[in-house]
Amino acid sequence: MNLLSAIIREAKFMVRDRAVLVWMLVVLSLSSLAVWSGMDAVEHQRASIERLETADREDRMIQTSHVKSWGSAAYYGFHLTYDEPSEFTFAAMGQRDLSPWKHRIRMLALEGQIYERDTGNPLLTLVGRLDFSFVAVFVLPFVLIMLLYDLRAGERVAGRHDLLVVVAGRDSSFWLVRAFIRAFAIFFCLTTPLFIAGIVAGTSYTTLVFASLFVFVYTVFWTLLCYWFASWRLSASVILVALAGAWITLSVIVPAAGRMSIDRIVPIPSGADILMTQREAVNDAWDLPKATTMNAFWERYPEWNEYKLIEGSFDWNWYYAFQQVGDQKTEPLTIAYREGRLDRDRLAGMFSLLAPPILLERSLQALAKTDFNAAMAYEDRVRDFHAELRDFYYKKFFRKEAFDKKLLKDLPVFTN
């Protein structure tokens, strides 16, 4: 018996199987709903960015219209930074619901600003939204389980099992074909809305191909698992329970255990310590001799050390120097916090090899640029931008350039 005819026969069977059709419809509608909801959320974020850009420009214009020195221009000038959603973000919102993706930054100490969180309603974040990755990672395996657990036991109960095996010839290939035909039907129902949405959203074909490849491998994994469990000579109920147990273990228990152990293995400094250190450093500077602050500043910026300071009176150069020194003093903690989070993510990446659901979720987030690395990259871009901002003003301050409002148009602009 050749494979092709087996496939055609099984496909015909499947089309007549009401249960399969119902599950196909369920997956198709859930997937459509998920990509639609994801696209809507991304649309919302883009609209918000657009409004923010206008409002930010207007606000800076008003704020700087009455400033009379470089120092006060830097003090009142806030700058919008944001992380634009990618063309695939709609499929996996990932860290975008948890980590900030927009900040308004000014030239004061950055450590006091970069941990602000402008995230949405925490309740909605906690419950979690319906996006494609949720459907693919958690719902898909369940549907496969429902379709495949009684692959054989059902026929066994109906008394057709042995007959089918005799008629169909080689034992395993027949069941395998049946299992995979059902699985692929579900796979197509899942990925078709993704492709359509991807084309609408302008996602690159490579991304779409990779995404569906990941989901495909995941489908194959669960199909083989179901196929293996279903081949046990046990009752359908026992097989179903065992498969549900496998789902729970891989999707919930292993990830939970992983998260708890990784967080314990890699400790990170508490955020409170970073903030307190930074505040004390900035605040103490008011009472320290100016030379102490300036010397610490010049260690980092030797190019400005010809500046003459006057003790006793207020001076913008010194003011911004102690902001800078505040960040410098926090640096060991900041680096430890950053490295700790990166280490946790690296470990989580390795750990995900143990549990396909985590692996798929992380892979989709990586494609969508909503993973931890993307959040970190944004944080780094904000830091770079802050450095550019400081460079711009330091030149004005230390070269004693006369204040000219027109030159503010040369301010660095945050680019994505």
Add this chain to the structure above:
Amino acid sequence: MKQLLLIAASEWRYWTRSYLALSGTVLFMVLLIVTSLLTGMHSEEQAHEREHHQTEAENTFLAQPDRHPHRMVHYGHYVFRSPAPLALFDPGLDPVIGQSIFLEGHRQNSAMFADSGSSANVGGLSWLTPAMVYQLFGPLLVILLGHGAIVRERESGTLAHLLAQGISGRSLIVGKGLALLCFIILLLVPLLFSAIFSLSHGEEVLSALSLIGVYLLYLSMWGMMTLFFSSILQKRSTILATLTALWLGLVLVLPSIAVSIAERAVPLAGKIETDLIMQEDIRKLGDGHKPNDPAFKQLRANILKQYDVEKIEDLPVNFRGIVAMNAEKNLTGVLNDYADVRMTKETQQAQALSDYGWLSPKLAIANASRAISGTDLEHYHRFLREAEELRFDFVQGLNNSHAEKLTYQDDMNRNRDDASGLKARVDATSWEVLNVFDFQPASAVDRINNAFQSIMMLMFWFALLIAALLWSGRRLQP
């Protein structure tokens, strides 16, 4: 009654011989005990750490030397949100909301540093807590044990026998239900221990009891649903598949769909965006650092009239401090207006979400559990409000010493030289305007009130299923 007990007892005997039932229960209990211990430890550590930080922040503030009071306004203060006692069972929003807020003059900052921002990223369902174990897996275990209750008698042919003996369909179902209820009560023992433990951390008995109550309601509801399908469907594996599919839909999928709908129903702009709009309102108020700002013309006239003097130099109080106090008051009014709008919208979203509890009992139980544990959105808002109150009080306290303890002349000359700078200070006892921050959950009655609607939803499901069971009991046939 004896008959019912016999039916229940024989069901228990069956479970003790069933490998599936036993291993399922053991696994569930192990999972529950492990997560209870880990969540409890984490909650304890967090409470300890945040209390420590809180004391430290207060001490540093009070230990500041003599200085200009306005510098203390900008020096600011930190408050930390310590978890409620029942967070050891249901941490609720804790991992997704910031733990601390920096309080300073002229601004309302957001809460920073949420656990979820720095924890290992291993997927959406990895935040396992005892509450989650009950909400997600409790129903599955009840289904596992209960799905065969009636159909087993039918498949083995004993159902006809039992009915012929004069046992009515209803009493058979009630008997099986009794067995399942006892099992559910057994499942709740770890929760009982968590509740008792929370009492030693100052939790009220009423909320601990009602927490156990809502979970009893939730799991019983699933028990009845299981019995219902067990009595109306013919094939054991079909029943199991139907119930598992229902579980997937009601527990996992519907809540997520509801989130997407609630988000759309009540659009919520981000804080940066509303802050920018707010700036326009704030600009009209005048800058409290600049007493010559035209916005304070009226204030100047009033105060000169009040003290019956010609020039602000002649006032017995420091006009700069008066301006600072006045400006902070007006500014805070605007800040609070915007914060209120934001919180109202968030509450509306939460309400839109919780309305779906009529469809998904998982949403209802999760809402009720968070509300009773004091870890819901309501309590987060409460934390924000209390922090804001503390901020306003200490800033105004400092502004008050700015007005009362520092003369206008000294204040104006503060930047002239070091000696004038030293003169423009107030003594450090003035920092005692800072109140102790002690965030406590609302009273048990208030929390249960917040959970009221969700409890009603669970009751609705409960009543609906009782009716369904009575109906299916009457028409039970072999």
